[in-house]
């Protein structure tokens with residue numbers, strides 16, 4: 001089917017390049033053009049790599065103890081994660097992107113979709129404008145992929161980053177069919193959004209090895225052998241938008257629990273109750289998908305459509321001392337955030353909790369040095385909580401205010417200053 | 432209409448929600464580009480002639496196009512400095528505001544990275560009495 005150009009949707013996927021490393025480089029020129037890795041909480045394993053480190057063959061998630069020798073040989077600089085900084089830079093980047101269009105879907109700490117609208121006439125130029133606005137305002141490099149569907153936009157973004165000729169912006173809608181087919185044929189099927197490692201192996205066994213192969217596959221056949229999700233991926237690869245973000249199967253990179261209040265909430269206690277509910281929902285989902293979070297983001301806002309009311313909106317990203325799925329620890333972080341954000345005198349309309357920097361449980365990242373007894377106890381408690389709630393309903397057990405949990409000290413040996421979130425850690429200019 | 436917005440149990444309308452006047456907000460004055468504005472700390476004495484003192488906090492805007500005369504945060508020899516940017520004929524100069532400190536000349540073929548433009552310098556006169 002050939003859509004008239006005016007009808008083609010233009011979905012952009014903007015993704016920060018080596019996001020955590022880039023955040024560090026904004027405030028530390030010494031790190032530019034040097035090999036840099038950022039390690040997960042507790043300095044467990046690599047969660048971000050500069051291009052120089054990627055070129056050395058270091059894989060995502062590689063444990064630090066296995067990297068030590070290589071690091072010494074090549075002068076790799078290893079930084080502890082600084083989620084306070086990354087969270088703030090992420091918020092700034094997302095807010096800037098929101099200025100291009102309110103149709104924004106934040107997908108992870110450094111990725112978001114923008115719906116540029118059907119038949120967007122100068123999408124490629126807009127992509128470059130987005131890129132330079134982010135570079136100028138916050139100093140972060142981003143790649144921009146533009147296409148008719150989210151799945152294609154993800155691939156376009158992949159191409160934008162891999163092929164220098166596109167200078168960071170690749171618009172599939174503007175390519176001719178031959179060029180697009182060649183590109184898709186050069187991309188491994190496992191790179192396609194929503195295709196997991198296991199599915200990719202099974203697809204390859206069926207001689208579906210590239211994104212182009214998958215695009216040309218028989219949807220209903222794949223639906224029978226895989227699932228409806230695979231059929232939708234095929235449709236998406238053919239330019240038919242049908243894959244809503246929630247339908248994508250890989251573990252979500254952020255979990256959000258948020259809602260608008262039926263009636264405005266004025267007090268800190270009122271917000272506390274709502275936020276504890278959000279923590280309960282979000283951490284339940286976190287455990288369900290077998291992940292743990294490295295940071296928690298909390299936001300509040302008044303009703304911006306009630307212009308006659310005083311307006312306030314604020315958010316804060318709180319790094320967690322360790323990767324965790326522990327509701328008590330998450331609730332403590334959220335309460336600390338609330339105390340920092342809450343201002344009296346406003347009619348709060350919406351609040352929410354977002355769990356960020358998610359990692360899958362089995363990877364064993366970050367807990368190399370953590371106290372195993374504390375960890376086991378916490379895991380057992382969470383399982384009990386989930387079981388009871390499953391049996392007696394989600395509200396069977398709630399947290400009673402702030403619990404005095406075990407004091408978990410974060411071990412972050414080489415964390416950079418929290419340049420943008422702490423007055424006593426500001427970057428320094430010599431006069 | 433006002434009554435509906437008041438929380439249950441509150442006996443009188445809060446003056447904070449009086450529509451006739453919204454209190455002044457320092458952020459409004461100091462910050463033009465919210466997302467692009469960062470705070471920096473000054474170390475050193477080379478800019479005292481422009482009211483920038485050791486320990487001051489700078490409000491730095493990255494979204495502003497730097498022009499000759501602006502005070503900027505720039506990268507020199509791998510570190511950050513705060514200086515006044517001057518374009519003299521075809522050459523960029525980073526000028527101090529103190530007689531003891533020489534100008535920094537930038538070679539025409541050398542690239543100068545301007546990190547941001549300094550909009551304000553905040554100088555503390557009295558330390559706060561509560562934490």
Ligand SMILES: [Mg+2]
Pocket residue numbers: 015016017018019110
């Ligand atoms: Mg990224």
